[in-house]
Amino acid sequence: MKRVSKLALSCLLVPALLAACSSKETNEKAPEPGQSSSPSASAGNESAKPVEISMVREKSGVIKFRSGETMDKNTVSDAYEKELGIKIKNLWVADSSQYQQKLQMSISSNDIPDLMFVNADQFQQLIEADMLMDLNGVYEKTASPETKAYLTSDGGMQMDSAKQGGKLLAIPATNSPYNAASHIWIRKDWLDKLGLQQPKTMQDLLKITEAFTKQDPGGTGKSYGLPLTKNVFIDAASDAFAITGFFNGFHAYPGQWVKDTSGKLVYGSVQPEMKAALKQLQEMYKAGQIDPEFAVKDMVKENELVASNKIGVAYGPFWLSVYPLQDGAVKDGKVVQNWVPYPIVSVDDKPAMTQAELGVDGYWVVSKKAKNPEAVIKLLNKWVQVLTKPTDEDKKTYLLNTEEAQSYWLLNPIRVFSQDQNTRNGEVLPKAIQNKDQSLVQGDADQLDRYNKVMKYLGGDLSQWGEWGISGPGGAFSIMSGYLKDKRFQINGYTGAPGPVMTEKKPVLETKMNEVYIKIIMNQLPIDEFDKFVEDWKKIGGDAMTEEVNKLYAKTGKK
Known part of the structure; x- marks a missing residue:
């Protein structure tokens, strides 16, 4: 399911000029070229003497090479050598299935290239082994103003x-x-049918789920209030029907580290607010509002209930309308389910904060032994310029995507992405769409692509129905922008790499938690079993993990 959900997200983020969603193999996110608000800085010194940067590379299965081209020599690598005077030398290339294993061997043997991409765990390992270069000086000197602003x-x-x-x-x-x-996401057609208004509070939402369950507006003979899956607590972020927003409505933040009243970081999954949310889900389950078989179903199976008119409320991310809701919403050339997104709601007068993570997918690290670290920053400058203000030539090289040469953006040696594209989309797209004013999005490739999709939908192309719920007036992007404006994002308190205690203990603790919490929801355990589990959680590693996290957090110097 993680692969499916990430693919769905990737497909949503790809502008028309980039890779289409034809492959079923990639977990990569495609870039979102847009217009920089300031003049483009020089990506690097074109007259510089050629320098060599060594790398180890992962070969994605979605790349289709031109005849005669390879990971070692291709249109992208040739462009960097010609334009920046930087030659990329791959020490080795591995398929996605083997990359992590080979990378770990290189790290363990202290045999790393000048530049490589690592995950958070590996980043921490390299720091502790003192194998990385301090980039402060070279970054300040070489990074363009546009790059610094972008990052x-x-x-x-x-x-x-x-x-x-x-x-x-x-x-x-x-x-x-x-x-x-x-x-x-709520069936607006069901709200209208039953004379209900959009929810402003958790109490409003619970009345809606009860009405949908009891009054069966879909006419199927049996309806439910919310779709839950067996992954409700484990890896919930990759599940399209993740109900983290429901817990957030009770001011609970499962899977996150949050500060207590003393300023110490504590684990959100075992805080008292979780008990209140679990109790409510248990009551809903007893009232028949939750599929009794959810504990053995994945998202695809649970979506069968959604597509067959048995569920009219679903928590989920901004792209839920495209995948999987569109599967049931558009049938036989007609829109048969009118799903509309609304902001999450709170159980009391305190605003509900929607939880979010750091957003970093990994780290581009430079070896302490690298002779030309400034070349890495020049590569970074060029990539940012290509994303924010691509020339026609850039699109033919660094972003090449044709029938004979597909997904060449993945060949760029260093890649970073926008931190605020979709919240900016929420400020611009709804107004442009409402006024049918293309000039408002003309300078941003992603916004223009989404605008055109909505215009196609309004013109009768129902294949673009999902984009309306994302980019249209009152859509998911406008809600995200509202969250940001109202400071309603709850960012994970600890964003560093896990230490050895967390690495060892967390998987066991999460598995046990998922088991106990699902049993509580299904009324197989009383709600007070939550308190017993928390005490057990602390003893079998939770306290040690919390202590480690706070020590690591203290090293960051944050307050």
Whole structure:
């Protein structure tokens, strides 16, 4: 399911000029070229003497090479050598299935290239082994103003995650921390049929789920209030029907580290607010509002209930309308289900905060032994320029995507992405669509692509129905922008790499938690079993993990 959900998200983020969603193999996110608000800086010194940067590379299965081209020599690598005087030398290339294993062997043997992409765990391992170069000086000197602005549009949070002890030890693979924002998607046609209004409070929402269950507006003989899956607590972020937003409505933040009243980080999954949310889900289950078989179903199986008119409320991300809701919403040339997104609601007078993660997908690290670190920053400058203000030539090289040469953007040696594209979309697209004013989006490729999709939908192309719920007036993007404006994002309190205790203990603790919490929801255990589980959780590793996280957090110097 993680593969399916990430593919769905990738498909939504690809502008028309880039890779289409034809492959079923990739977990990669495609870039979102747009218009820079300031003049483009030079990507690097074109007259510089050729320098060599060594790398180890992952070969994605979605790349289709031109005849005669390979990972070692291709249109993209040739362009960097010609334009920047930088030659990329691959020490080795591995398929996605083997990359992590080979990478770990290189790290363990202290045999790393000048530049490579690593995950958070590996980043921490390299820091502890003192194998990484401090990029502070070279970054300040070589990074263009556009690059610096692009990487700090979130206020510098993601860049800070790459720093330790005052050193800049990597370039974070930036992405939007806001894309995981939760929405409540509701069948507006059912609301209208039963004379109900959009929910403003959790109490309003619970009345809606009860009405949908009891009054069966779909006419199927049996309806439910919410779709849950067996992954409700484990890896919930990759589940299209993740109900984190429901817990957020009770001010609970499962899977996140949050500050307690003393300023110490504590684990959100075991805080008292979780008990209140679990109790409510248990009551809903007893009232027949939750599929009694959810504990053995994945998202695809649970969506069969949604598509067959048995469920009219679903928590989920901004792209839920495209996948999987569109499967049931559009049939036989007609829109038969009118799903509309709404902001998450609170159980009391305190605003509901939607939880979000750091948004960093990994780290681009430079070896302490690298002779030309400034070349890495020049590569970074060029990529940012290609994303924010691509020339026609850039599209033919760095973003090449044709029948004979597909997904060439993945060949770029260093890649970062917008931290605020979709929240900016929410400020611009609804107005442009409402006024049918294409000039408002003309300078941003992603916004123009989404605008054109909605115009196609309004013109009768129902294949673009899902984009209306995302980009149209009152759509998911406008809700995300509202969250940001009202400061309703709850970012994970700890964004560093896991330590050895967390690495060892967390998988066991999460598995046990998922088992106990699902049994509580299904009324197989009383709600007070939550308190007993929390005590057990602390004893079998929770306290040790919390202590470790706070020690690691203290090293960051954050308050």
